[in-house]
Every structure is written in structure tokens, then in C-alpha cells.
Amino acid sequence: MNDRTRLRALLVDDDEDFRESLATLVEREGFECRGANSLAEARQGIAEEEPDVILVDLQLPDGDGLELLRDEELCARCDIIVITGNATFESAVDALRQGATDYLTKPVDRGRLKTILANVLRTRSLKEEVRHLREDLRELGRFGRMVGRSGAMQKVYDLIERVAPTSASVLITGESGTGKELVAETIHLLSKRRQKPFLAVNAGALQPNLIESELFGHEKGAFTGADRVRRGHFEEVNHGTLFLDEVIEMPVELQVKLLRVLETGTVIRVGSSEGLPVDVRLIAASNRDPQRAVKESQLREDLYYRLNVFPISLPPLRERGEDIEFLAEHFLSEVNEREATRKRWSRRALAKLASYPWPGNVRELKNTVERAAILADEEIGEELLPSGGAPLPVTGDGPSLQVRVGTSLAEAERRLILATLREVNGDKKRAAEILGISVKTIYNRLNVYEAAESLVPDTVEE
Numbered sequence: 001m002n003d004r005t006r007l008r009a010l011l012v013d014d015d016e017d018f019r020e021s022l023a024t025l026v027e028r029e030g031f032e033c034r035g036a037n038s039l040a041e042a043r044q045g046i047a048e049e050e051p052d053v054i055l056v057d058l059q060l061p062d063g064d065g066l067e068l069l070r071d072e073e074l075c076a077r078c079d080i081i082v083i084t085g086n087a088t089f090e091s092a093v094d095a096l097r098q099g100a101t102d103y104l105t106k107p108v109d110r111g112r113l114k115t116i117l118a119n120v121l122r123t124r125s126l127k128e129e130v131r132h133l134r135e136d137l138r139e140l141g142r143f144g145r146m147v148g149r150s151g152a153m154q155k156v157y158d159l160i161e162r163v164a165p166t167s168a169s170v171l172i173t174g175e176s177g178t179g180k181e182l183v184a185e186t187i188h189l190l191s192k193r194r195q196k197p198f199l200a201v202n203a204g205a206l207q208p209n210l211i212e213s214e215l216f217g218h219e220k221g222a223f224t225g226a227d228r229v230r231r232g233h234f235e236e237v238n239h240g241t242l243f244l245d246e247v248i249e250m251p252v253e254l255q256v257k258l259l260r261v262l263e264t265g266t267v268i269r270v271g272s273s274e275g276l277p278v279d280v281r282l283i284a285a286s287n288r289d290p291q292r293a294v295k296e297s298q299l300r301e302d303l304y305y306r307l308n309v310f311p312i313s314l315p316p317l318r319e320r321g322e323d324i325e326f327l328a329e330h331f332l333s334e335v336n337e338r339e340a341t342r343k344r345w346s347r348r349a350l351a352k353l354a355s356y357p358w359p360g361n362v363r364e365l366k367n368t369v370e371r372a373a374i375l376a377d378e379e380i381g382e383e384l385l386p387s388g389g390a391p392l393p394v395t396g397d398g399p400s401l402q403v404r405v406g407t408s409l410a411e412a413e414r415r416l417i418l419a420t421l422r423e424v425n426g427d428k429k430r431a432a433e434i435l436g437i438s439v440k441t442i443y444n445r446l447n448v449y450e451a452a453e454s455l456v457p458d459t460v461e462e
């Protein structure tokens, strides 16, 4: 397959005139074309000459073009572009969800066809790579930088694999520390945008009045203090991927503006009226239930539908079975390598790891492993691990903090916030609950501390 100089395209449509004119366009892009007017003929064509790309109409005399997407092996080796006559957004989305690389509408727009075909070459090498990742998964239990081989995670890898090469928006949900950002990075690295920037922005961490200018930029003089033009994050990551964490924390008025960017592909800087074209893939995340946020009017329904084109929900660590032990071994071997040590788990410690509920998920496990490894000599005993049940005493016998009289309130507050965060493994939501302040306040304080000097410990800044 790799030694062929010309790529092969299979065009499946029962309208012969359309097929011929499409063939002319596709050949002009350097492809060798073969036609088929039904699913049956398409299957024969596939068997006979291994096409690199298939352009298939959704409605065929003997069935639905989407049926080709059900052949997983076929999808793994070639790109499938669906053509829809009466393109509804839903049918196109449906095709993308099922693994199509992209979609075209009739009449075919030549520019778009050209772009899609140019991408085929690039996705071909990505597919090659995904195949290697699959092998790693079987042998090492890893998918890129993600570790885990439980059934629950395999489903996640399948979804990543399907959505990565497309341009669909993705909404990742899951408890704090389940690896949402890692999933977003993995999608980016398996996409055509991999050479372009990836930027993670946390909407919950930004001052509400600054989010708009951070995301979309501003013109000089747009507001007091805007003494020069500033490009927003969308412009900065043009052609790349923007990971928007805690999207539900965005003020609702801004959600409208975000939706507009997604729909028009243009951003408008604050203080301007002109739209600037941007090509950014958006991956959003939240550790809250977005449907509930819609009901409670914190997330606009139209934005939710737009982001939710491709939902990925990450299972909590406690539902990943053997992965807990597997990840614990993985993190420990990382420590051993780094420190040139040979520490290992006691059998009881492993049993305790498996029964603990891990409210802070993978992040908590990782931090626990590091801490336990530092404290242990050779064998890591169960006493170095957190116990099941209530993971953290909210009051009473947790670790204590000494504050001398003479310390400023701000300093005492800083220490208490950081200590609490450390105790809950960086889970800002839990820290906020314990401290009786809002998550937003935590973020704002962290921003201030970080700006003052980088005193924020690693365990907090993941």
C-alpha cells in the first residue's frame, strides 16, 4: 500500500453524472479514481484495490453509505468522506461520530474538496500511528501518554481515535483528576493540527471581566487599561487546538459569543466590529454535569449542543478496576527511574490501593504514590496510604498549620489555601467546600500567588 505513488479514491454514488464530474475533480488532485454505484459494488471495489479514500453518498440504492463506517478495519486503513445531498447538520454530525473523516455537501464545493483531499495524506500517517498505539495498548497498556487498559478506558481510547482526525468539537466530562486535559492533548496529538499550537485555558480561573479579552483579544482603547492591541487566545492558537477547561464557569453572555465564534469561524476583538477569521478546534471540559448546568441556566443549551457534537465521559478511577494497581505500578516505576531507587509495593498496600475510593482520581493516586515512595525504604507499606471511607476529615484531626501572631491575614490565608489544596490533591472544588469559599476565589488567589512568586507547589498546579 505504501509503495504506490498515486493514491486511490473510490467514489460511491448511484448518480453517474455526478460521479463523473466528481471524478474529474478528484483526479485533478492527483488521485486515481474508481466508481461504484451501490454498496455492493463499493465492497467489491474495496476488496479489489484497497482505496486510500472513499467518497460515499449517504443514500444508495441498496442501503446507507454509513454502513461502510461499521467496518472498523476499513476505517483504520482508509479515510471515508460522506457526501450528503440534503445535508442536515445532524446527518453530518452522525457521520463524524461514526468515524467519517469529513463530509461534503452537494453540490460539491471545490475548495472544500481540495482541502479534504489534501488532509487525506496527512491523516494517513496519523492512522499509521494510531495502529502503533493500538499495539502498545495491547502490549504495554498505554495509549500515547495515557496509561490504563481497563474496558472503561478502552472505550475512551476508541472515542479519541475516532474523533481526533476530524474537526468536530469535543466535550470532555469527568470528575476532577480523571485526565481530561490529558485526553485533550492526546486528541490534539492525533490530529492534523499536531504541529500547530495546543493551548489550555481555564475559564474558571479567569477574572469574569477579562475572559472576553483573553479569549477574543481587544483593540487599543477598548477599555480603561487597554493601551495596546492584544490578540486573544483564539488568534494565538490559529490552526491549532484550544482546550477550554471549566467551560460552564463562563458568564452566560460570553457563552453566546463563544457560540458565535464556533458557528462563524470568526472572532471579534473587544472594541472592534470586524470579524477575524480563525480556524481553531475547540475541546471543552467540565467536571460538572453539563445537562444539569443547562437545566440550571448556567450553560446555554445552544452552546451545549454545539460542544457536545462529540462527548467523551471519563470514568472515575474507582470504576477502572485493575487500572488502579496498574497505574500505581506505573507511577512508582517512574519515581524509581527518576530517583534511581527500587521501591516496591507490599501486597497489603496494593490491596489497600484497590479498595480506596480515590475521590481525587488519577491525580490523587499519582501524588499518593510519590509521597509514599519518598517515605518508604524498600517496601511501601499500607500505613503510608490513605484509608477508605471519609477521605479527608473536614474538621478535627487533619494536619495542622502553625501561624505566628504577627502574620498578616493575607499570608495566613495563603498558607491555609495551599495546605488545604495539598491535602485534597489539588481538587479545587473540594478545597473550596472545606474552606467555605467559591472555586473562583481559589483560582483568583492562585493567580495572585503565582504572579507574586512561583510558590504554588507542584501538587496544586497540574
Ligand SMILES: Nc1ncnc2c1ncn2[C@@H]1O[C@H](COP(=O)(O)OP(=O)(O)OP(=O)(O)O)[C@@H](O)[C@H]1O
Pocket (backbone or CB within 6 Å): 145, 146, 147, 148, 174, 175, 176, 177, 178, 179, 180, 181, 182, 183, 245, 287, 362, 363, 366, 426, 427, 462
Ligand atoms: N490515564 C492516565 N495515565 C497517566 N496519567 C494520567 C492519566 N490520567 C490522568 N493522569 C495524570 O493525572 C493528573 C491529572 O490529570 P488531568 O490534569 O488531565 O485531569 P483533569 O481531569 O483535567 O483534572 P481537573 O478537573 O482537576 O482539571 C495529570 O498529572 C495527568 O498526567
Ligand SMILES: [Mg+2]
Pocket (backbone or CB within 6 Å): 180, 181, 245
Ligand atoms: Mg483539567
